[in-house]
Amino acid sequence: MSLPANLQPDEASPYWLNKGDNAWQLTAATLVGLQSVPGLVILYGSIVKKKWAVNSAFMALYAFAAVLVCWVGWGYQMSFGKKFIHFMGRPDVKSLNEKFLLEQAFMGYLPNATMIYFQFVFAAITLILIAGALLGRMNFHAWMLFVLLWVTFSYTIGAYSLWCPDGWLAKKGIIDYSGGYVIHLSSGVAGFTAAYWVGPRANKDRERFPPNNILLMLAGAGLLWMGWTGFNGGDPYTVSTDASLAVLNTDVCTATSLLTWLFLDILFFGKPSVIGATQGMITGLVCITPAAGVVQGWAAIIMGFLSGSIPWYTMMVLHKKSWLLKQVDDTMAVFHTHAVAGSLGGILTGFFANPKLCRLFYLVDDWQHYIGLFYGLESGHHTAGFKQIGIQLLGIVFVIGLNVVVTSLICLLIRLVVPLRLTDEELQIGDDAIHGEEAYALWGDGEKYESRINSFYGGEDFPTAPKGEVQMA
Structure with a gap:
């Protein structure tokens, strides 16, 4: 096949492009996309009452589409572009420019088009996770506005601060391998905050909210787990040994967490809960995410035990004793499965991050950063180890503060335009009143x-x- 006269061979495959890396990155991005569509679409649509199946699934589907338009329009540049202010990139439509899309990305041997696609699916799933806290009562029109505003004014700040090379927390040396902070802690805190402003479900729904199809719920959960191969395996931006380690650590931690949660359910409640096991699976996936490629296998197992027990305790015991937690109606317990598990993963990363593995991922040889406290004490770099813990804690405080403030402001702004919560009549009827459609x-x-x-x-x-x-x- 001959090339067009105006296209040179090196333009289609420039010297810096690694075809293997690019192929894996596109595959990894698609795996992450499948976590949302159809993964979380199926999970949300089946884990709620029958009357909320369509609305819950559609909230996820809408978010996926809306975030993509925002992302290529301005979101990517605000997250990874040139510095605008201390914690945000400059809004720009460069991501729609063909020349920019074909140039080498800021990391890896990839074109910008691949990097934009890969980072988009992370932004999209963050909004979909927030939706989990709001199922069964948020006005769909309010949700449409919320997605656009939140990805623009909250997600971009977190991504730029922690992941962009010019970000202030990135420069301090925070370790967030694949989104324990940027995605999971953010979505857990933002979902909990938005749930406070939106208000609770109808009393009958709060008292009894059985899944309409547990088998479909498991299908969605399975897509979520298997899709995490791309979630954590794609973040080195190269087909490397570190990517392989990240995938294996992810599965080991997740399996351990699921089994731990299952054991606790049997021990305290006498029955092995399928929904409980799914929650344990999710907390394991979330907990390992900030550490996936920078910890050893034994550390991944320890993290699995802790992610299957500490969020279990906060959800099953502490939640019932805490006045604040009982006041906020978090439908999918996103606070526990993502905010608690994400914070736990970030702190444990500060303990178990292996400096050798960190050098493979960050491509730097710096003993002042990227060393877990465990290895710092072992090697005599005590100060560096404690410093890493401090940076990890600083990241948690920043992400919590950012999302409480920005999410609250967004909700207050939206309710000036449309109600945040559905009417009492719509809450009683569900899908048919909102969309004119029913799942079954x-x-x-x-x-x-x-x-x-x-x-x-x-x-x-x-x-x-x-x-x-x-x-x-």
């Missing part, structure tokens, strides 16, 4: 099924089955 179109036994969407498109409603009969399709 079943009827019979004297019930009438009204197809509003069918009527809208000019069709006829389905006939009503005679009383006492079940009408089959």
Whole structure:
């Protein structure tokens, strides 16, 4: 095949491009995307009451699409572009420029187009995780505005500060391998804060909120777990031994966490809970994320034990004793599974980060940074080890403060335009009142099924089955 006259061979495959790295990065990004669509779409749609299945799944799907438009429009440049202010990049439409997209990215042997795609799926899943705290009562129109504002004014600040080479916490040497702070701590705190402002679900929903399909919930959870291969395996931006280690550590920690949570459920409640095991899986994935490629296997197992027990304690015991936690209706317990587990992972990273592995990831030889306290004490670099713990704690304080303040301001601004919470009537009806659609179109036994969407498109409603009969399709 001959190339167009205006295209030289080195332009399609420049000297700096590594085809293996680029192929893996695109694959890793797609795996992370599958965690959201269809992963969390399925999980959210099946773990809630039947009447909330469509709304919950649609909140996730909308967020994925809306974040992409914001990300290529201005979000990526605000997160990884040229410095604008101390903690934020300059808003720019450069990400839509063909020349920029084909140039080498700030890290790795990849084009900017690949890096933008990879970083987008991380931004998208953060908003979808926030949605987990708001299921079953947030006004969908308010959610549409919330996504646009939060990814612009909160996510970009966290990503720039911790991940951009010019970020102030990045320069201090914080270790957040793949988003324990930027994604999970942020989403846990923002979700909890937004849940406070939106208000609780209807009383009946708070008292009883059974999943409508546990098997589908497990399918969504499985996509989440397997997709984490790209989540943590893609962050070295290269096909390296460090990427392989990150993937293995992720699975080991997750499995340990799931089994620990399962054991605690059996020990204290007498029954092995499938939903509980899923929560343990999620806390394990979250906890290992800031440390995935910079800790050894034994440390990953310890982190799994702690991520399966400490969030279990905060959710099952502390939550019932804390006045504040009981006041906020966090539907999916995002505070415990992401804020608590993310903070725990960040602190444990400060203890167990192996300086040799950190040098592989950060490509620096600096004993003043990137050394866990355990290795600092072992090697005589006590000051550096304690300093790393201090930096990790500083990152937690910053992310919490940022998300409480910015999320609160966004919610207060939105409610000047549209109500944050659905009306009482909509809360009672659910999907049909909000979208005119229902997840399970079943009827019979004297019930009438009204197809509003069918009527809208000019069709006829389905006939009503005679009383006492079940009408089959």
